[in-house]
Amino acid sequence: MTILWTIVGIAIFFVGLLVSIAWHELGHFATARWFGIKVPEFMVGFGRTIWSRKRGETEYGIKAVPLGGYVRMIGMLPPAPGTGRLGRSRRTGPFQGLMDDARAQSQADVLPQDADRQFWTRSPWKRIIVMFAGPFMNLILAIGLFAMVLMGIGLPTAKTQVAALEECVLPAVAVQDGAPEQCPAGAPQAPALAAGMQPDDRIVSVAGQEFGAEDGPALQQAIRASSGPTPIVVERDGQRIPLDVNVIDNTLAEFGTNDPARTVTAGYLGVQLDIGYVPVGPGAVVEQMGTMISGTAEAITQIPSRMPALFGAAFLGEEREDGSPMGVVGVSRIGGEILAQQDVPWQQDVAMFLNMLAAVNISLFLLNLLPIPPLDGGQIVPAIWESLKRNTARAFGRPDPGPVDAAKLLPFAYVFVMAFLAFFVVVTVADIVNPVRLFG
Structure with missing residues (x-):
């Protein structure tokens, strides 16, 4: 297929x-x-003519080599x-x-x-x-x-619903060619997983700041600005569940770029958010x-x-x-x-x-x-x-x-x-x- x-x-x-x-x-x-x-000719392509038809004084056609075209x-x-x-x-x-x-x-x-x-x-x-x-x-x-x-x-834009959870804390430079199948020895458990967060949870608030379903970018910035014990509320099966999460400082790519060479130290939660498409002007x-x-x-x-x-x-x-x-x-x-x-x-x-x-x-x-x-x-x-x-x-x-x-x-x-x-x-x-x- x-x-x-x-x-x-x-x-x-x-x-x-x-x-x-x-x-x-x-x-x-x-x-x-x-x-x-x-204009005697209107042709798409060059070389031998595959198809053509004459209308008025102009011959329209397609030629065998599609490297361009010409109007003669x-x-x-x-x-x-x-x-x-x-x-x-x-x-x-x-x-x-x-x-x-x-x-x-x-x-x-x-x-x-x-x-x-x-x-x-x-x-x-x-x-x-x-x-x-x-x-x-x-x-x-x-x-x-x-x-x-x-x-x-x-444009693809993050939502506030959790698509998947990371298992461990790894810096951006360690996953530039893709995350490893197994966590390296000694790597700490990702904060979201350790706090009991689950896929399909929707993150409602971080440190008292509330977020709508389409506020993924603002949520990401709020997480990056956090450090240490942070109260986070998730919505699961229609119920709001408070979690105490220890947000860890990590080396991450700059916000808005996937270039691992451009890094900053910021708060790390360990979640992958759902992506939606939001029209722009x-x-x-x-x-x-x-x-x-x-x-x-x-x-x-x-x-x-x-x-x-x-x-x-x-x-x-x-x-x-x-x-x-x-x-x-x-x-x-x-x-x-x-x-x-x-x-x-x-x-x-x-x-x-x-x-x-x-x-x-x-x-x-x-x-x-x-x-x-x-x-x-x-x-x-x-x-x-x-x-x-x-x-x-x-x-x-x-x-x-x-x-x-x-x-x-x-x-x-x-x-x-x-x-x-x-x-x-x-x-x-x-x-x-x-x-x-x-x-x-």
């Missing part, structure tokens, strides 16, 4: 990735059509300066033939009646909107997914978005430095790092791992699933803004530069300098594509033979 749920999880997450890609391309498509640019707009590159719309440049250089071929390909499907519907003929601000619309759609989707998790499902969504965007941006900048370790994990049998980059195979497999969990609340599965898909969309948002063709930023930056040149020329009464030759960025595009293909091979092999695991 676990294998079946793993397969189902992989399939569902893979579909989520395809939807994210199609949603991205929809941003380009809708704004291009809005500005009158002709006519006339993405302007003709070379000093030539006609289909002319060749007289200049020479090591990459001139490459750029001339790209310009010719860009103009190949421009019919005479479509001359005024080319991408490059639109004003810079319109081109910026068209190219930014794709990443922006990923950002919108990420916000929507985080809102569903935080405002719909909610829009402010938490904004905060989560800021945290995820900054964290993802940092992770992207660290990809080059992580490549040696990733190569070692893929081909040399080295241990895979927890923060290692993952590809389509890796994140889809994680989706299967999430759904295959046993004995966890459904809210946890759904929240983890949606959070991962939101994180993927934030990655798509940031990666596509890099100023390198064929990424969207590779067209945004030339449009910004063209706008600056034109406005400067207009301010000083100079002639219009004309469109910026975005074809000059093509050598960088080929280097980027080769580097990306190498990264794709390494990360895919690592995801297959040495995957990142969320649950050990």
Whole structure:
């Protein structure tokens, strides 16, 4: 059954990735059509076409390699300066033939009646909107997914009902890899167990301070602030039972973090509280978005430095790092791992699933803004530069300098594509033979 749920999880997450890609391309498509640019193709994936259908002047389809997608707009590159719309440049250089071929390909499907519907003929601000619309759609989707998790499902929050009791007192550093099956010799008995507390008891008050059923965080802080003999009242089978508990000072992780390296000395009772999910407001969504965007941006900048370790994990049998980059195979497999969990609340599965898909969309948002063709930023930056040149020329009464030759960025595009293909091979092999695991 676990294998079946793993397969189902992989399939569902893979579909989520395809939807994210199609949603991205929809941003380009809708704004291009809005500005009158002709769009012959709307494709999800690359390589051989698996399915397609033509509606109006646009062919919609799915291709075999799900590494992205594209909306093909006519006339993405302007003709070379000093030539006609289909002319060749007289200049020479090591990459001139490459750029001339790209310009010719860009103009190949421009019919005479479509001359005024080319991408490059639109004003810079319109081109910026068209190219930014794709990443922006990923950002919108990420916000929507985080809102569903935080405002719909909610955050896991401790209640005041006891789920389980600890047997003995152990510092946080001793249980960072999981509590031992048996208490070590000489470890003192946990205070709650010693006082006669039982699972399913609800802690009503600590040292006279009363707590409602949903006041778990406040209860945890009250216990941490306690020390020595402490009167605690529990509710059991509808009756309130007073207990005299000797709360012990212990080394615990800081409140609100599970990092055993960040510890404090605080009161320890030895109970595990039930967990419920409490919806939060829009402010938490904004905060989560800021945290995820900054964290993802940092992770992207660290990809080059992580490549040696990733190569070692893929081909040399080295241990895979927890923060290692993952590809389509890796994140889809994680989706299967999430759904295959046993004995966890459904809210946890759904929240983890949606959070991962939101994180993927934030990655798509940031990666596509890099100023390198064929990424969207590779067209945004030339449009910004063209706008600056034109406005400067207009301010000083100079002639219009004309469109910026975005074809000059093509050598960088080929280097980027080769580097990306190498990264794709390494990360895919690592995801297959040495995957990142969320649950050990």
